[in-house]
Amino acid sequence: MSKVVFITGASSGIGKSIGLYLHGKNYKVYGTSRxxxxxxxxxxxxxxDVTQKESIKRAIGEVIGIEGKIDVLINNAGKGITGPIEDTPTEEMKFNFDTNFFGVIDVIKEVLPSMRLEKSGLIINTTSIAGYMGLPFRGVYSASKGALELVTEALSMEVKSFGVRVVNVAPGDFATNIAAGRYHTPVFENSAYKEKYAENLALMDSHVSSGEDPMMxxxxxxxIIxxxxxxxxxxxxxxxxxxxxxxxxxxPDKIYEKLLMNHYKL
Structure with a gap:
């Protein structure tokens, strides 16, 4: 029987590419979108909507109701955020974590009981290479993905005895529309970071548009599956x-920091 794959954030970019590729390999694919x-x-x-628990419960219940199980959960839904830490509204930081971190955990919580019952399952969390380092003007995004990396390590140990495996996949820059969907902290006229942030905003967007093919x-x-x-x-x-x-x-920390600062022209 074909494995049942559930992919969050499958309407475009990486999620859509994963769905198309696995569909072509005869997996039973269910993608999600708001x-x-x-x-x-x-x-x-x-x-x-990964930020709404009732929406998560309804979507997972719908697929399990049809297929009886979910073999592979791919947590791909995520949101970008840019801006100097001092200038970025705390509410936007919290919303980013609601999508990139807490939303992922809530989806996992809803799928795990079914996987434990089946004594098998694979959970793949899409994190980011940015989650391995604090990047200037992307600190909140780095933090949300870094937090997910660590939680995945803990979860892997907690569920291994149930036959469930948990992995992280950290992509670098890919040619997707993530830049368009990011929350960009405005370049405030009176900001102490005005010039440097404006320069780096353009740099970050160019990295995405010239990134790798999502099919990679x-x-x-x-x-992995x-x-x-x-x-x-x-x-x-x-x-x-x-x-x-x-x-x-x-x-050494200071040398690595200097390399990053040179790259971002700080």
Whole structure:
């Protein structure tokens, strides 16, 4: 029987690419979007807002009601946020964590009972290479993804005895529409960070538009699903993005910070 795959945030970008690729490999794919009627894909779509618990309960219940189980949960829904820490509204920081962190946990909580009953299951959390380091003007995004990396490590140990495996996949910059959906803290006229933030905002958007093909992520996810013994952490992206994580491990803090500051022209 085909495995049942549930993908949050499958209306565009990485999530859509994963859905299309797995559908082409004969998996039973259910993608989610807040407005599924507006999404034109060959796999099934259900309505889901990861910040609303009732929406999560309804979507998971719908799929389990049809299929009897969910074999693979791919937590892909996420939201970008940029801005100097001092200038970014705390309410926007909290909303970002509601989507990137707490929303993921609430989806996992709703799926786990079914997976425990089946004594099998795979949960894949899409994090970010940005979650391995605090990036200037992306600190809140880095923090939300870094928090998810650590929770995944803990969860992996907690559910292993039930036959459930949990992994992180950290992408680098991919050519998606994430920049359009980000919350951008305005470049305030009286901000102490006005010039540097404005320069970096343009730099960050250019990184996304010139990023890797999202199908690279889809193929990586497919290999993880096929693996009999998946790792806990995966990184998918360009060489320098992945190498930057190694550099952080081996370089003294101040030297690594200087490299980042030079890159961001700070």
């Amino acid at each position: 407005n599924p009627s507006k999404v034109n894909v060959p796999f099934s779509m259900v309505a889901l 992520m889809a193929k990586a996810i497919y290999e 096929k693996s009999k013994s998946p790792k806990i952490h995966y990184k998918v992206g360009g060489f320098m993005e992945k190498f930057s994580i190694i550099l952080k491990r081996v370089l």
